[in-house]
Amino acid sequence: MATQLLGAGQPAPRRGQRFGRPLLAVLVGWSLVSGCAKAPEPAANTGNLYLELEPTVGTAPLVLGNTAYPNGNGEQFTISTFKYYLSNVQLHRADGTQYAVPDSYILVDAAQPASQHVALHDIPAGTYTGLSFVVGVDSARNVAGAQTGALDPVKGMFWDWNSGYIFVRLEGTSPASVTGRYKYAIMGFQRPFNTLRTIAPAFGGATVAVSPQHEPEVHLEVDVQKMFVGPSPMRFATVYDSEGGPSSVQIANNYAAGMFTVEHIHPN
Protein backbone atom coordinates (compact mmCIF):
# COMPACT_ATOMS: atom_id res chain seq x y z
CA MET A 1 0.00 0.00 0.00
CA ALA A 2 2.82 2.32 0.85
CA THR A 3 4.41 1.52 -2.49
CA GLN A 4 1.24 2.45 -4.26
CA LEU A 5 1.09 5.74 -2.42
CA LEU A 6 4.66 6.56 -3.32
CA GLY A 7 4.10 5.50 -6.90
CA ALA A 8 1.26 7.96 -7.17
CA GLY A 9 3.50 10.71 -5.91
CA GLN A 10 5.23 12.97 -8.35
CA PRO A 11 8.53 14.73 -7.84
CA ALA A 12 7.94 17.32 -5.21
CA PRO A 13 7.75 21.03 -5.97
CA ARG A 14 10.72 23.23 -5.38
CA ARG A 15 11.49 24.72 -2.07
CA GLY A 16 10.30 28.30 -1.84
CA GLN A 17 7.17 27.55 -3.80
CA ARG A 18 4.52 29.75 -2.29
CA PHE A 19 2.19 26.96 -1.32
CA GLY A 20 4.78 25.02 0.55
CA ARG A 21 4.47 21.37 -0.25
CA PRO A 22 1.27 20.63 -2.15
CA LEU A 23 2.42 17.05 -2.78
CA LEU A 24 2.64 16.43 0.92
CA ALA A 25 -0.79 17.88 1.42
CA VAL A 26 -2.19 15.75 -1.39
CA LEU A 27 -0.65 12.56 -0.05
CA VAL A 28 -1.63 13.18 3.52
CA GLY A 29 -5.07 14.33 2.41
CA TRP A 30 -5.49 11.24 0.30
CA SER A 31 -4.48 8.94 3.08
CA LEU A 32 -7.10 10.59 5.28
CA VAL A 33 -9.80 10.39 2.63
CA SER A 34 -9.00 6.75 1.81
CA GLY A 35 -9.02 6.09 5.51
CA CYS A 36 -12.49 7.55 5.89
CA ALA A 37 -13.78 5.47 2.99
CA LYS A 38 -12.73 2.21 4.53
CA ALA A 39 -12.83 2.68 8.25
CA PRO A 40 -14.34 5.97 9.42
CA GLU A 41 -12.14 7.26 12.20
CA PRO A 42 -12.85 11.00 12.17
CA ALA A 43 -10.86 13.14 14.51
CA ALA A 44 -12.77 13.68 17.70
CA ASN A 45 -12.78 17.45 17.81
CA THR A 46 -13.63 18.58 14.26
CA GLY A 47 -16.41 18.26 11.74
CA ASN A 48 -17.54 19.48 8.37
CA LEU A 49 -19.83 22.34 7.51
CA TYR A 50 -21.45 22.86 4.15
CA LEU A 51 -22.61 26.02 2.46
CA GLU A 52 -25.26 25.69 -0.20
CA LEU A 53 -25.35 28.83 -2.35
CA GLU A 54 -28.54 29.02 -4.36
CA PRO A 55 -28.63 31.78 -6.97
CA THR A 56 -31.91 33.57 -7.52
CA VAL A 57 -33.17 36.70 -9.22
CA GLY A 58 -35.70 38.07 -6.81
CA THR A 59 -37.76 35.03 -5.92
CA ALA A 60 -37.12 33.17 -9.19
CA PRO A 61 -34.32 30.65 -9.47
CA LEU A 62 -31.44 31.86 -11.64
CA VAL A 63 -31.28 30.09 -14.98
CA LEU A 64 -28.41 30.98 -17.29
CA GLY A 65 -29.38 31.71 -20.86
CA ASN A 66 -32.47 33.31 -22.30
CA THR A 67 -34.62 33.69 -19.22
CA ALA A 68 -35.49 37.36 -18.76
CA TYR A 69 -35.63 38.84 -15.29
CA PRO A 70 -36.62 42.26 -13.96
CA ASN A 71 -33.75 44.21 -12.38
CA GLY A 72 -36.04 45.99 -9.94
CA ASN A 73 -35.63 49.29 -11.76
CA GLY A 74 -37.98 48.69 -14.68
CA GLU A 75 -35.47 46.96 -16.93
CA GLN A 76 -35.25 43.37 -18.15
CA PHE A 77 -32.08 41.32 -18.45
CA THR A 78 -30.76 37.83 -19.08
CA ILE A 79 -27.70 36.26 -17.48
CA SER A 80 -25.02 34.32 -19.34
CA THR A 81 -22.34 34.41 -16.64
CA PHE A 82 -22.51 34.70 -12.88
CA LYS A 83 -19.29 33.96 -11.03
CA TYR A 84 -17.98 35.29 -7.74
CA TYR A 85 -15.33 34.76 -5.10
CA LEU A 86 -15.87 34.27 -1.41
CA SER A 87 -12.85 34.41 0.86
CA ASN A 88 -11.83 34.71 4.48
CA VAL A 89 -14.75 32.68 5.75
CA GLN A 90 -15.26 33.03 9.51
CA LEU A 91 -17.61 31.22 11.84
CA HIS A 92 -18.80 33.20 14.83
CA ARG A 93 -19.48 31.91 18.31
CA ALA A 94 -21.94 33.25 20.86
CA ASP A 95 -19.08 34.46 23.07
CA GLY A 96 -17.91 36.84 20.33
CA THR A 97 -14.95 34.75 19.19
CA GLN A 98 -14.52 33.48 15.65
CA TYR A 99 -13.03 30.56 13.85
CA ALA A 100 -11.30 31.66 10.62
CA VAL A 101 -11.39 28.90 8.02
CA PRO A 102 -7.77 28.80 6.82
CA ASP A 103 -6.97 29.56 3.19
CA SER A 104 -10.62 29.83 2.26
CA TYR A 105 -10.77 31.04 -1.34
CA ILE A 106 -13.92 29.88 -3.03
CA LEU A 107 -14.96 30.46 -6.63
CA VAL A 108 -18.68 29.98 -7.21
CA ASP A 109 -19.87 29.65 -10.80
CA ALA A 110 -23.55 29.40 -11.67
CA ALA A 111 -22.55 27.37 -14.73
CA GLN A 112 -21.03 24.73 -12.47
CA PRO A 113 -23.65 23.67 -9.93
CA ALA A 114 -21.11 21.66 -7.94
CA SER A 115 -19.26 24.90 -7.17
CA GLN A 116 -22.37 26.14 -5.35
CA HIS A 117 -21.97 23.37 -2.81
CA VAL A 118 -19.04 24.41 -0.64
CA ALA A 119 -17.50 22.03 1.88
CA LEU A 120 -15.61 23.51 4.81
CA HIS A 121 -13.54 20.77 6.41
CA ASP A 122 -11.91 20.36 9.80
CA ILE A 123 -14.07 22.92 11.55
CA PRO A 124 -13.59 22.76 15.32
CA ALA A 125 -16.57 21.13 16.94
CA GLY A 126 -18.84 23.63 18.60
CA THR A 127 -21.89 25.79 18.26
CA TYR A 128 -21.77 28.68 15.84
CA THR A 129 -24.18 31.56 15.81
CA GLY A 130 -23.07 33.33 12.66
CA LEU A 131 -21.02 33.38 9.52
CA SER A 132 -19.07 36.05 7.67
CA PHE A 133 -17.03 36.18 4.51
CA VAL A 134 -15.50 38.60 2.08
CA VAL A 135 -17.16 38.85 -1.29
CA GLY A 136 -14.05 38.90 -3.46
CA VAL A 137 -10.42 38.17 -2.75
CA ASP A 138 -8.69 39.98 0.09
CA SER A 139 -6.36 42.75 -1.05
CA ALA A 140 -3.13 40.90 -0.24
CA ARG A 141 -3.91 37.97 -2.51
CA ASN A 142 -4.70 40.27 -5.41
CA VAL A 143 -1.05 41.20 -5.67
CA ALA A 144 0.70 38.09 -4.39
CA GLY A 145 1.90 36.74 -7.73
CA ALA A 146 1.11 33.40 -9.33
CA GLN A 147 -1.66 31.45 -7.58
CA THR A 148 -3.20 28.00 -7.72
CA GLY A 149 -6.59 26.44 -7.05
CA ALA A 150 -9.58 28.76 -7.10
CA LEU A 151 -7.23 31.71 -7.61
CA ASP A 152 -5.53 30.26 -10.70
CA PRO A 153 -5.82 32.96 -13.37
CA VAL A 154 -6.85 30.27 -15.84
CA LYS A 155 -10.27 30.46 -14.15
CA GLY A 156 -10.81 33.70 -16.04
CA MET A 157 -11.28 35.87 -12.98
CA PHE A 158 -7.91 37.69 -13.00
CA TRP A 159 -7.73 41.14 -14.55
CA ASP A 160 -4.27 41.15 -16.06
CA TRP A 161 -3.50 44.72 -17.08
CA ASN A 162 -4.66 46.20 -13.78
CA SER A 163 -3.77 43.43 -11.42
CA GLY A 164 -6.41 42.06 -9.23
CA TYR A 165 -9.22 39.57 -9.24
CA ILE A 166 -12.68 40.16 -10.56
CA PHE A 167 -14.70 39.67 -7.39
CA VAL A 168 -18.11 39.33 -9.01
CA ARG A 169 -18.74 38.78 -12.70
CA LEU A 170 -22.21 39.18 -14.15
CA GLU A 171 -22.77 39.26 -17.90
CA GLY A 172 -25.69 38.96 -20.25
CA THR A 173 -28.09 40.96 -22.35
CA SER A 174 -30.55 43.74 -21.71
CA PRO A 175 -32.70 45.68 -24.15
CA ALA A 176 -32.09 48.71 -21.92
CA SER A 177 -28.36 48.73 -22.71
CA VAL A 178 -27.32 50.72 -25.78
CA THR A 179 -25.16 47.80 -26.85
CA GLY A 180 -27.83 45.22 -26.04
CA ARG A 181 -25.35 43.62 -23.68
CA TYR A 182 -23.93 44.31 -20.26
CA LYS A 183 -20.70 43.25 -18.53
CA TYR A 184 -20.23 43.82 -14.85
CA ALA A 185 -16.79 42.93 -13.53
CA ILE A 186 -16.78 44.16 -9.97
CA MET A 187 -13.21 44.61 -8.84
CA GLY A 188 -10.73 46.96 -7.23
CA PHE A 189 -9.33 46.86 -3.74
CA GLN A 190 -7.67 50.25 -3.46
CA ARG A 191 -9.17 53.40 -2.10
CA PRO A 192 -11.26 55.26 -3.01
CA PHE A 193 -12.72 52.53 -5.22
CA ASN A 194 -12.38 49.53 -2.96
CA THR A 195 -15.11 47.00 -3.76
CA LEU A 196 -14.22 44.42 -1.11
CA ARG A 197 -17.19 43.87 1.16
CA THR A 198 -17.48 41.68 4.23
CA ILE A 199 -20.90 40.09 4.55
CA ALA A 200 -22.37 38.55 7.68
CA PRO A 201 -25.75 37.06 6.75
CA ALA A 202 -27.75 36.66 9.95
CA PHE A 203 -28.65 33.23 11.26
CA GLY A 204 -31.74 34.82 12.80
CA GLY A 205 -31.21 33.26 16.20
CA ALA A 206 -30.53 29.81 14.79
CA THR A 207 -27.30 28.03 15.61
CA VAL A 208 -25.11 25.55 13.79
CA ALA A 209 -23.67 22.66 15.73
CA VAL A 210 -20.54 21.20 14.19
CA SER A 211 -19.29 17.87 15.50
CA PRO A 212 -17.92 14.59 14.17
CA GLN A 213 -21.49 13.31 14.20
CA HIS A 214 -23.20 16.34 12.63
CA GLU A 215 -22.40 17.94 9.29
CA PRO A 216 -24.75 20.88 9.15
CA GLU A 217 -25.54 22.72 5.95
CA VAL A 218 -26.18 26.45 5.79
CA HIS A 219 -28.43 27.20 2.87
CA LEU A 220 -27.89 30.69 1.47
CA GLU A 221 -29.82 32.48 -1.19
CA VAL A 222 -27.79 34.66 -3.50
CA ASP A 223 -30.16 37.16 -5.07
CA VAL A 224 -28.61 38.74 -8.17
CA GLN A 225 -31.37 41.36 -8.28
CA LYS A 226 -29.79 42.91 -5.18
CA MET A 227 -26.90 44.10 -7.37
CA PHE A 228 -29.31 46.57 -8.95
CA VAL A 229 -31.45 47.68 -6.03
CA GLY A 230 -30.21 49.06 -2.75
CA PRO A 231 -28.34 52.26 -1.89
CA SER A 232 -27.46 53.00 -5.55
CA PRO A 233 -30.12 51.83 -8.02
CA MET A 234 -28.34 50.54 -11.10
CA ARG A 235 -29.77 50.75 -14.60
CA PHE A 236 -28.39 49.16 -17.74
CA ALA A 237 -29.35 52.32 -19.60
CA THR A 238 -26.62 54.18 -17.69
CA VAL A 239 -24.17 51.45 -16.68
CA TYR A 240 -23.78 48.53 -19.09
CA ASP A 241 -20.08 48.11 -18.45
CA SER A 242 -18.40 48.18 -15.07
CA GLU A 243 -14.76 47.24 -14.67
CA GLY A 244 -13.84 48.70 -11.32
CA GLY A 245 -14.14 52.36 -10.36
CA PRO A 246 -17.18 54.29 -9.09
CA SER A 247 -19.88 52.12 -10.70
CA SER A 248 -18.31 48.96 -9.31
CA VAL A 249 -18.31 50.53 -5.85
CA GLN A 250 -22.02 51.32 -6.19
CA ILE A 251 -22.83 47.77 -7.25
CA ALA A 252 -20.73 46.40 -4.38
CA ASN A 253 -22.63 48.62 -1.96
CA ASN A 254 -25.84 47.21 -3.35
CA TYR A 255 -24.89 43.57 -2.99
CA ALA A 256 -23.38 44.15 0.43
CA ALA A 257 -26.81 45.35 1.52
CA GLY A 258 -28.49 41.99 1.11
CA MET A 259 -27.51 39.73 -1.79
CA PHE A 260 -26.66 36.89 0.62
CA THR A 261 -29.30 35.71 3.05
CA VAL A 262 -29.52 32.56 5.13
CA GLU A 263 -32.61 30.72 3.93
CA HIS A 264 -32.47 27.79 6.31
CA ILE A 265 -30.06 25.55 8.15
CA HIS A 266 -30.02 21.75 8.05
CA PRO A 267 -28.61 20.45 11.31
CA ASN A 268 -27.90 17.04 9.68
Place this chain on the structure above:
Amino acid sequence: MSWLRVGLLATLGALVLNLLPAWRTGLGPVRQPVAVPGAQLPRQFGAPVYAPAQNPPNRPAFELGRRLFYDARLSADGRVSCGSCHRQALAFASPEHLSRGVGGLLGLRNAPALQNLRWRRTFFADGGPKHLETLPLAPLTNPREMGTTLADALAKLNADSTYARQFAAVYGQRPISSYQLLRALAQFTAALTSANSRYDRAVRHEAAAQLTAPEQRGQALFRAKCGSCHATELFTDGSFRNNGLNRRFPQDSGRVVVTFLLTDRGRFAVPSLRNVARTAPYMHDGRFSTLAQVLAHYDHGIVDSPTLDPIFRGPNGRLGIPLTAAGQRDLLAFLGTLTDEAFCQNQDFADPNRPVTSRSANLAVRVR
Protein backbone atom coordinates in the same frame (compact mmCIF):
# COMPACT_ATOMS: atom_id res chain seq x y z
CA MET B 1 -2.50 -1.60 8.84
CA SER B 2 -3.49 1.58 10.55
CA TRP B 3 -4.30 4.37 8.15
CA LEU B 4 -2.40 6.76 10.31
CA ARG B 5 0.71 4.70 9.69
CA VAL B 6 0.11 4.73 5.94
CA GLY B 7 -0.25 8.49 6.09
CA LEU B 8 3.04 8.76 7.96
CA LEU B 9 4.78 6.53 5.42
CA ALA B 10 3.40 8.69 2.63
CA THR B 11 4.68 11.78 4.39
CA LEU B 12 8.14 10.27 4.69
CA GLY B 13 8.04 9.28 1.05
CA ALA B 14 7.05 12.81 0.11
CA LEU B 15 9.95 14.20 2.07
CA VAL B 16 12.39 11.91 0.27
CA LEU B 17 10.89 12.84 -3.10
CA ASN B 18 11.09 16.47 -2.14
CA LEU B 19 14.85 16.23 -2.06
CA LEU B 20 15.18 14.40 -5.37
CA PRO B 21 14.72 17.22 -7.87
CA ALA B 22 17.06 19.43 -5.90
CA TRP B 23 19.71 16.78 -6.22
CA ARG B 24 18.92 16.17 -9.87
CA THR B 25 19.17 19.83 -10.82
CA GLY B 26 22.39 20.41 -8.97
CA LEU B 27 21.00 22.54 -6.15
CA GLY B 28 21.30 19.92 -3.48
CA PRO B 29 24.26 18.96 -1.39
CA VAL B 30 25.62 16.54 -4.00
CA ARG B 31 26.62 19.07 -6.64
CA GLN B 32 27.76 22.60 -6.03
CA PRO B 33 25.30 25.19 -7.28
CA VAL B 34 26.19 26.83 -10.57
CA ALA B 35 25.98 30.63 -10.55
CA VAL B 36 22.47 31.63 -11.58
CA PRO B 37 22.08 34.92 -13.48
CA GLY B 38 20.61 37.69 -11.41
CA ALA B 39 21.17 35.94 -8.11
CA GLN B 40 23.59 38.68 -7.00
CA LEU B 41 21.76 41.88 -6.13
CA PRO B 42 23.59 45.21 -6.43
CA ARG B 43 23.59 46.76 -3.00
CA GLN B 44 23.03 50.28 -4.31
CA PHE B 45 19.49 49.41 -5.44
CA GLY B 46 18.36 48.72 -1.88
CA ALA B 47 15.98 45.97 -0.83
CA PRO B 48 14.20 44.37 -3.78
CA VAL B 49 10.40 44.29 -3.97
CA TYR B 50 10.55 40.79 -5.42
CA ALA B 51 13.16 39.20 -3.18
CA PRO B 52 15.06 36.16 -4.44
CA ALA B 53 13.62 34.18 -1.53
CA GLN B 54 10.18 34.50 -3.15
CA ASN B 55 11.33 32.49 -6.17
CA PRO B 56 14.85 31.26 -5.41
CA PRO B 57 17.09 31.59 -8.47
CA ASN B 58 17.67 28.19 -9.94
CA ARG B 59 19.39 27.44 -13.24
CA PRO B 60 16.93 24.93 -14.73
CA ALA B 61 13.95 27.17 -13.88
CA PHE B 62 15.81 30.19 -15.25
CA GLU B 63 16.57 28.36 -18.50
CA LEU B 64 12.93 27.36 -18.74
CA GLY B 65 11.88 30.98 -18.28
CA ARG B 66 14.42 32.09 -20.85
CA ARG B 67 13.10 29.60 -23.39
CA LEU B 68 9.52 30.72 -22.73
CA PHE B 69 10.48 34.38 -23.08
CA TYR B 70 11.76 33.75 -26.60
CA ASP B 71 9.12 31.24 -27.68
CA ALA B 72 6.84 32.73 -30.34
CA ARG B 73 4.70 29.60 -30.44
CA LEU B 74 2.96 30.84 -27.31
CA SER B 75 1.30 33.63 -29.33
CA ALA B 76 -1.92 33.20 -31.30
CA ASP B 77 -0.19 33.22 -34.69
CA GLY B 78 3.06 31.63 -33.54
CA ARG B 79 5.09 34.69 -34.57
CA VAL B 80 5.33 36.92 -31.49
CA SER B 81 7.36 36.19 -28.38
CA CYS B 82 8.20 38.44 -25.44
CA GLY B 83 11.58 38.80 -27.10
CA SER B 84 10.03 40.10 -30.34
CA CYS B 85 9.43 43.47 -28.75
CA HIS B 86 11.91 43.24 -25.87
CA ARG B 87 15.30 43.00 -27.62
CA GLN B 88 18.30 42.28 -25.50
CA ALA B 89 20.71 44.45 -27.53
CA LEU B 90 18.41 47.38 -26.70
CA ALA B 91 18.18 46.59 -22.98
CA PHE B 92 15.05 44.61 -23.85
CA ALA B 93 13.32 47.66 -25.32
CA SER B 94 11.84 47.89 -28.81
CA PRO B 95 13.17 50.03 -31.68
CA GLU B 96 9.60 50.44 -32.97
CA HIS B 97 7.55 53.42 -31.87
CA LEU B 98 4.65 51.19 -30.92
CA SER B 99 4.87 47.49 -30.19
CA ARG B 100 3.84 45.15 -33.00
CA GLY B 101 1.83 42.10 -32.06
CA VAL B 102 0.07 39.18 -33.72
CA GLY B 103 -1.03 39.77 -37.29
CA GLY B 104 1.18 42.87 -37.39
CA LEU B 105 -1.26 44.78 -35.18
CA LEU B 106 0.19 47.88 -33.58
CA GLY B 107 -0.09 48.23 -29.85
CA LEU B 108 -0.87 51.44 -28.04
CA ARG B 109 2.51 51.96 -26.43
CA ASN B 110 6.24 51.69 -26.96
CA ALA B 111 7.60 48.49 -25.42
CA PRO B 112 9.75 49.56 -22.47
CA ALA B 113 13.17 48.29 -21.44
CA LEU B 114 13.17 45.29 -19.10
CA GLN B 115 15.79 45.71 -16.42
CA ASN B 116 16.02 45.66 -12.66
CA LEU B 117 12.41 44.52 -12.45
CA ARG B 118 12.98 43.05 -8.99
CA TRP B 119 12.89 46.56 -7.61
CA ARG B 120 9.59 47.64 -9.16
CA ARG B 121 6.27 47.85 -7.37
CA THR B 122 4.22 48.40 -10.48
CA PHE B 123 4.71 47.83 -14.17
CA PHE B 124 3.66 49.40 -17.45
CA ALA B 125 3.42 53.11 -18.14
CA ASP B 126 0.19 53.21 -16.11
CA GLY B 127 1.30 50.99 -13.24
CA GLY B 128 -1.55 48.52 -13.77
CA PRO B 129 0.25 45.22 -13.16
CA LYS B 130 1.40 45.01 -9.57
CA HIS B 131 3.43 41.81 -9.45
CA LEU B 132 6.24 40.56 -11.65
CA GLU B 133 4.83 37.04 -11.74
CA THR B 134 1.39 37.95 -13.05
CA LEU B 135 2.60 40.69 -15.42
CA PRO B 136 3.10 38.37 -18.44
CA LEU B 137 -0.62 37.57 -18.45
CA ALA B 138 -1.24 41.02 -19.93
CA PRO B 139 0.94 40.80 -23.07
CA LEU B 140 0.05 37.14 -23.49
CA THR B 141 -3.68 37.86 -23.71
CA ASN B 142 -3.68 41.37 -25.19
CA PRO B 143 -5.20 41.02 -28.69
CA ARG B 144 -2.63 43.50 -30.02
CA GLU B 145 0.30 41.69 -28.48
CA MET B 146 0.46 37.88 -28.24
CA GLY B 147 -3.30 37.58 -28.64
CA THR B 148 -3.81 34.23 -26.99
CA THR B 149 -5.49 32.86 -23.89
CA LEU B 150 -3.76 31.44 -20.88
CA ALA B 151 -5.52 28.12 -21.45
CA ASP B 152 -4.32 27.92 -25.06
CA ALA B 153 -0.75 28.79 -24.10
CA LEU B 154 -0.79 26.08 -21.42
CA ALA B 155 -2.25 23.56 -23.87
CA LYS B 156 0.59 24.25 -26.30
CA LEU B 157 3.17 23.83 -23.56
CA ASN B 158 1.63 20.60 -22.35
CA ALA B 159 1.55 19.22 -25.89
CA ASP B 160 5.30 19.77 -26.20
CA SER B 161 7.13 16.79 -24.73
CA THR B 162 10.35 18.75 -24.16
CA TYR B 163 8.56 21.43 -22.16
CA ALA B 164 6.59 18.78 -20.29
CA ARG B 165 9.82 17.07 -19.30
CA GLN B 166 11.61 20.31 -18.36
CA PHE B 167 8.72 21.63 -16.29
CA ALA B 168 8.32 18.31 -14.53
CA ALA B 169 12.03 18.29 -13.71
CA VAL B 170 11.72 21.71 -12.09
CA TYR B 171 8.24 21.75 -10.59
CA GLY B 172 7.33 18.12 -10.20
CA GLN B 173 3.66 18.07 -10.85
CA ARG B 174 2.11 17.58 -14.27
CA PRO B 175 0.43 19.01 -16.20
CA ILE B 176 2.17 22.36 -16.62
CA SER B 177 0.06 24.90 -14.75
CA SER B 178 -0.24 28.66 -14.97
CA TYR B 179 1.60 28.77 -11.66
CA GLN B 180 4.59 26.94 -13.13
CA LEU B 181 4.54 29.03 -16.31
CA LEU B 182 4.46 32.33 -14.42
CA ARG B 183 7.05 31.28 -11.87
CA ALA B 184 9.44 30.14 -14.61
CA LEU B 185 9.01 33.36 -16.57
CA ALA B 186 9.69 35.35 -13.40
CA GLN B 187 12.94 33.42 -12.93
CA PHE B 188 14.11 34.98 -16.18
CA THR B 189 12.62 38.46 -15.91
CA ALA B 190 13.73 38.90 -12.31
CA ALA B 191 17.27 37.99 -13.33
CA LEU B 192 17.59 40.94 -15.75
CA THR B 193 19.77 43.01 -13.48
CA SER B 194 21.68 45.86 -15.09
CA ALA B 195 24.24 47.54 -12.85
CA ASN B 196 27.47 47.36 -14.75
CA SER B 197 27.49 50.45 -16.93
CA ARG B 198 30.55 52.68 -17.19
CA TYR B 199 28.77 54.97 -14.74
CA ASP B 200 28.56 52.10 -12.23
CA ARG B 201 32.21 51.27 -12.68
CA ALA B 202 33.14 54.90 -12.17
CA VAL B 203 31.06 54.96 -8.98
CA ARG B 204 33.01 51.90 -7.86
CA HIS B 205 36.26 53.74 -8.68
CA GLU B 206 37.34 51.04 -11.07
CA ALA B 207 40.48 51.71 -13.08
CA ALA B 208 39.94 53.16 -16.55
CA ALA B 209 36.31 53.85 -15.77
CA GLN B 210 36.59 57.52 -14.87
CA LEU B 211 34.04 59.75 -16.54
CA THR B 212 35.29 62.38 -18.97
CA ALA B 213 34.95 66.08 -18.20
CA PRO B 214 31.77 66.52 -20.31
CA GLU B 215 30.29 63.39 -18.73
CA GLN B 216 31.06 64.71 -15.26
CA ARG B 217 29.53 68.10 -16.07
CA GLY B 218 26.53 66.21 -17.48
CA GLN B 219 26.24 64.18 -14.28
CA ALA B 220 26.19 67.33 -12.13
CA LEU B 221 23.60 68.90 -14.40
CA PHE B 222 21.56 65.70 -14.37
CA ARG B 223 21.45 65.60 -10.58
CA ALA B 224 20.35 69.22 -10.48
CA LYS B 225 17.78 69.21 -13.28
CA CYS B 226 16.56 65.63 -13.72
CA GLY B 227 17.47 63.85 -10.50
CA SER B 228 14.32 64.61 -8.52
CA CYS B 229 12.27 62.27 -10.75
CA HIS B 230 15.04 60.08 -12.16
CA ALA B 231 16.20 59.52 -8.62
CA THR B 232 18.23 56.84 -6.86
CA GLU B 233 20.66 54.47 -8.47
CA LEU B 234 17.74 53.01 -10.38
CA PHE B 235 17.28 56.44 -12.00
CA THR B 236 13.57 56.60 -11.25
CA ASP B 237 11.56 57.48 -8.18
CA GLY B 238 8.85 55.05 -9.24
CA SER B 239 6.24 57.79 -9.43
CA PHE B 240 3.71 58.69 -12.11
CA ARG B 241 3.87 62.17 -13.59
CA ASN B 242 2.49 64.26 -16.40
CA ASN B 243 5.55 65.47 -18.28
CA GLY B 244 3.70 67.77 -20.65
CA LEU B 245 3.31 65.63 -23.75
CA ASN B 246 -0.29 66.59 -24.52
CA ARG B 247 -2.94 69.15 -23.67
CA ARG B 248 -5.52 66.38 -23.51
CA PHE B 249 -4.73 62.71 -23.66
CA PRO B 250 -7.14 61.30 -26.20
CA GLN B 251 -5.06 58.29 -27.29
CA ASP B 252 -3.79 57.21 -23.92
CA SER B 253 -4.76 58.92 -20.71
CA GLY B 254 -2.20 57.05 -18.62
CA ARG B 255 -2.64 56.16 -15.00
CA VAL B 256 -6.25 57.29 -14.76
CA VAL B 257 -7.36 54.10 -16.54
CA VAL B 258 -5.98 52.17 -13.60
CA THR B 259 -6.98 54.40 -10.68
CA PHE B 260 -10.11 56.13 -12.04
CA LEU B 261 -8.76 59.31 -10.44
CA LEU B 262 -8.98 62.36 -12.70
CA THR B 263 -5.85 63.73 -11.04
CA ASP B 264 -4.00 60.83 -12.68
CA ARG B 265 -5.01 61.82 -16.20
CA GLY B 266 -1.90 62.16 -18.35
CA ARG B 267 0.35 60.70 -15.73
CA PHE B 268 2.79 57.99 -16.77
CA ALA B 269 5.48 56.04 -14.95
CA VAL B 270 8.84 57.78 -14.66
CA PRO B 271 11.14 55.32 -16.46
CA SER B 272 14.58 54.27 -15.33
CA LEU B 273 17.26 55.90 -17.45
CA ARG B 274 19.64 53.00 -17.25
CA ASN B 275 20.64 51.99 -20.79
CA VAL B 276 18.65 54.98 -22.04
CA ALA B 277 20.96 55.49 -25.02
CA ARG B 278 19.83 52.07 -26.24
CA THR B 279 16.10 52.31 -25.59
CA ALA B 280 14.96 54.73 -28.32
CA PRO B 281 12.32 55.70 -29.20
CA TYR B 282 11.21 57.51 -26.06
CA MET B 283 8.04 58.25 -24.07
CA HIS B 284 5.09 55.88 -23.58
CA ASP B 285 4.09 56.35 -27.22
CA GLY B 286 7.60 56.34 -28.66
CA ARG B 287 7.10 59.82 -30.08
CA PHE B 288 10.73 60.95 -29.77
CA SER B 289 13.35 59.12 -31.83
CA THR B 290 16.40 60.62 -30.17
CA LEU B 291 17.51 61.72 -26.74
CA ALA B 292 18.24 65.16 -28.20
CA GLN B 293 14.53 65.46 -28.99
CA VAL B 294 13.70 64.44 -25.43
CA LEU B 295 15.94 67.16 -24.00
CA ALA B 296 14.44 69.68 -26.44
CA HIS B 297 10.99 68.69 -25.16
CA TYR B 298 11.96 69.35 -21.56
CA ASP B 299 13.64 72.62 -22.54
CA HIS B 300 10.87 74.16 -24.63
CA GLY B 301 8.27 71.58 -25.65
CA ILE B 302 6.23 71.14 -22.45
CA VAL B 303 2.49 71.45 -23.05
CA ASP B 304 0.30 72.69 -20.21
CA SER B 305 -2.64 70.73 -18.82
CA PRO B 306 -4.40 70.57 -15.44
CA THR B 307 -2.33 67.63 -14.22
CA LEU B 308 1.05 68.85 -15.51
CA ASP B 309 3.68 68.06 -12.90
CA PRO B 310 4.45 71.23 -10.88
CA ILE B 311 8.16 70.59 -11.38
CA PHE B 312 7.78 71.92 -14.92
CA ARG B 313 6.23 75.21 -13.83
CA GLY B 314 8.96 77.83 -13.71
CA PRO B 315 8.86 81.44 -12.62
CA ASN B 316 6.69 83.83 -14.67
CA GLY B 317 4.64 80.97 -16.02
CA ARG B 318 7.52 79.54 -18.06
CA LEU B 319 7.08 75.81 -18.62
CA GLY B 320 9.91 73.32 -18.75
CA ILE B 321 13.49 72.88 -17.60
CA PRO B 322 15.79 75.42 -19.23
CA LEU B 323 18.85 73.70 -20.71
CA THR B 324 21.59 75.42 -22.70
CA ALA B 325 22.94 73.81 -25.85
CA ALA B 326 26.19 73.03 -24.05
CA GLY B 327 24.24 71.63 -21.11
CA GLN B 328 22.29 69.36 -23.41
CA ARG B 329 25.52 68.06 -24.97
CA ASP B 330 26.90 67.31 -21.52
CA LEU B 331 23.68 65.60 -20.47
CA LEU B 332 23.77 63.39 -23.56
CA ALA B 333 27.39 62.50 -22.76
CA PHE B 334 26.42 61.51 -19.22
CA LEU B 335 23.37 59.51 -20.30
CA GLY B 336 25.65 57.54 -22.60
CA THR B 337 27.61 56.31 -19.58
CA LEU B 338 24.49 54.51 -18.32
CA THR B 339 24.74 51.90 -21.07
CA ASP B 340 25.53 48.46 -19.70
CA GLU B 341 27.19 46.61 -22.57
CA ALA B 342 27.68 43.47 -20.54
CA PHE B 343 23.93 43.36 -19.85
CA CYS B 344 23.00 43.91 -23.48
CA GLN B 345 25.36 41.15 -24.60
CA ASN B 346 25.11 38.70 -21.70
CA GLN B 347 24.84 35.27 -23.33
CA ASP B 348 22.74 34.07 -20.39
CA PHE B 349 19.95 36.42 -21.44
CA ALA B 350 20.15 35.78 -25.17
CA ASP B 351 17.65 33.86 -27.25
CA PRO B 352 18.86 30.29 -26.71
CA ASN B 353 18.24 29.59 -30.38
CA ARG B 354 19.89 32.76 -31.65
CA PRO B 355 22.67 33.97 -29.35
CA VAL B 356 23.75 37.60 -29.57
CA THR B 357 26.31 38.05 -32.33
CA SER B 358 28.60 40.94 -33.05
CA ARG B 359 26.26 41.67 -35.96
CA SER B 360 23.24 42.25 -33.75
CA ALA B 361 25.33 44.36 -31.40
CA ASN B 362 26.30 46.50 -34.40
CA LEU B 363 22.65 46.75 -35.35
CA ALA B 364 21.93 48.12 -31.91
CA VAL B 365 24.49 50.86 -32.39
CA ARG B 366 23.03 51.70 -35.77
CA VAL B 367 19.51 51.93 -34.35
CA ARG B 368 20.70 54.31 -31.71
